[in-house]
Amino acid sequence: LVGSGPKADAVKRRRRTSAPAAPAATAAAAAPAEPVESHDIWIDPAAVSHSGRGPQAPVAGADPRPTLGGAITGLVSKVLAKPPVRKIARDLGIDLADVVPTGARGEVTREDLVSYQAQRDAELDKADTFWGKTGRPQEQRIEKIPVKGVRKATARAMVESAFAAPHVSIFVDVDASRTMEFVKRLKASRDFEGIKVSPLLILAKAVIWAAARNPSVNASWVDAKDGSDSAEIHVKHFMNLGIAAATPRGLMVPNIKNAQDLSLKELALALNELATTARAGKTQPAQMQGGSLTITNIGALGIDTGTPIINPGEVAIVAFGTIKQKPWVLDGEVIPRWITTLGGSFDHRVVDGDLSARFMADVASILEEPALLLD
Template sequence: MTVKKFNLPDVGEGLTEAEIVSWKVKPGDSVAINDVICEIETAKSLVELPSPYAGTVSELLVAEGITVEVGTPIIGISDGAAEAAGGAPAPAAPAAVEPSAPETPMYGKLSQDTTDAGTSDSGPAGGPLVGSGPKADAVRRRPRRTAPSAAAPSAPAPAPVQAAPAPAAAPAPVRPTPSAAASAQPAPAAAAENGAQAAAGLGGTLGATVSGIVSRVLAKPPVRKIARDLGIDLADVTATGARGEVTREDLVSYQAQRDAELDQADSFWGASRKPQEQRVERIPVKGVRKATAKAMVDSAFTAPHVSIFVDVDASRTMEFVKRLKASRDFEGIKVSPLLILAKAVIWAAARNPSVNASWVEDADGKGGAEIQVKHFMNLGIAAATPRGLMVPNIKDAQDLSLKELALALNELATTARAGKTQPAQMQGGTLTITNIGALGIDTGTPIINPGEVAIVAFGTIKQKPWVLDGEVIPRWITTLGGSFDHRVVDGDLSARFMADVAAILEEPALLLD
């Protein structure tokens, strides 16, 4: 069997590492070329990785949540030719390291584990024994004992009792042997009672051994550690694992119930009876959020920001949007005032070109800086996602019609919300819009996206009293906020640019000029 290792590729320009967010396959799965095998998070976005090979997944080399460098092997894919000749199913192999592995389906299925258990040192299996495979906590305590007495109770014993090896024959009601008892899988609550009866009946050393094993709650080492850290007694937790073991999900459920009882209600605040150090949520800063934080710090302390604001009567923009929604040309296309603002920014930038530029240090290699004015508009739209702030941009937005721009905005928003924005979509932006009005915010002082010199914040549009021709009437009012790199955009230029944007929102018909 040939196993091909797939190394983590560079999915962007110069990316050096990525986090494995989730696996879409597990050992034993068949994959074809270009099938999605996992999702990774880079410093720029969430990316799906396709398989470069066809075959059977033999092993996953990196666990979910781990960050690895580009070029690191992350998965092994076999050609599948030797799978049938190998005898044991491929997914069963990782089960040998089950105690130290995360509780995920990638480490084999229950049916495969129990098949392997049939070939253990307890003798050949007459059939699949549910829950009769070796346990992580019982492997080190397998005393070789024979059934000492026929007077032992015939009631089924709990799963841990099968740790005392005996012939794995099919259970029979007249044979009160440990193997017969082990063939059944009672509920955890009944297990303790049956185990105590078995211990009392067997007596002596074997009885003490069985009693000690029964009192040992089944759980994997990582689960035991979590329980110790949380101060949870595993015996108090209802087990739902396939073999009667306590799982991580059981601990989470138990902890949530315990906190609810302490607080008398579910809330953000932790239970006051718990030490404060146990009520601190720690969120690692990595991926998109880490890259965004660094970029914002660099921008805030490199580019001298200046911000200005303008109130705008957007009533005619609201009327225009309403007409577009009713138009057959825009049928099925989501239209919002953001579309008109995007057009206004493009129009105003053409009249004030220096806002669509970059400040470049040491451009000539001799320490001299230069201003690079872009004769194209890659319009960035800031999008808040569960993984942090992303700013994908619409390439050559100046060439798009109103309908084409509406379609581009819809696609950009849908892709960002789904976390599928690609690194290339966030590179090369020239000017950015942040739509904080969607959250009901009037305005703000946004930080300039690195590599640009201007950003416009679009506040919420709501009816306010407005003086028009000497009369106070209700109008649809919004507030625009703009931040500019004062090295490139001085006060006069920033004011003229914002006034031009406001003019389009007040009278969209100017776009026809």
């Protein structure tokens, strides 16, 4: 009962004459029962049922004011289960109170434990998937990953570049069929035996060649250090060719120093070493410094093209899309050709629309006819 009111009258029971009283019961007469008060909640012991036998009188000699905890404890029934079942539950770490009993007398059976364990295993298996336990609140199903190391440095650099350099992007579709034929011949050549050769090698050579014809794409915009609004454009007469690489540590852009001095075979070896080192997570900070122009090979992931963000300290980046066979009009006929799409992003403070278009056209011309590299 909850609330307040007059105290109940004393409860008295007639003395039994047919059965001898227990030793403890003969020590004192029955005492009147009074409500147990605990703040604004009180319980009348006479109203508490024990094992379905109705109100029970206080035990003679005992405190006529039982505690609240004792009264409530008397209402809790014990989970029924045979000893072997209890042992199995202990071994499995199962709380019998969590198991729904199906026994004839309301007891937990061995089958109940098997069913409960199977359900628990299914939930654990489901929790091992990406989506986790769908029954849990969403705020408990959020994985929090600290941003640090390479990821933190990359994020800071990308934000700085995206909001400091006004980007402009252009795209061009290229018939790279002759590049594919050239790569096939290089793979069969004895000079390139044991060396991995891909269309990226031809694109790298094309970028170096096109940058020599359009020097301002191989440059940097440098603000004055005194805080004034003056600035300089630093045109670099060397090519430290950056290759964006996805690694276990995050995105990295190591570069090949003085790539303009390398032969086609030397450039292939440098690309292979750069990729192997990056995938192994062994790229050194010095290898990522001093870049002058970058290539991102998104085609390796099956992507057609994109709008890449310029690497900080540079003014141009070229995205190399996947090469696919597509219908192409050649000499008035529609025939299947190996087609790719190049995307270029440029710092519009340095590279105007005309310059970016000429540079991309020069890169495309090498992919369409690699023999131009012999000029």
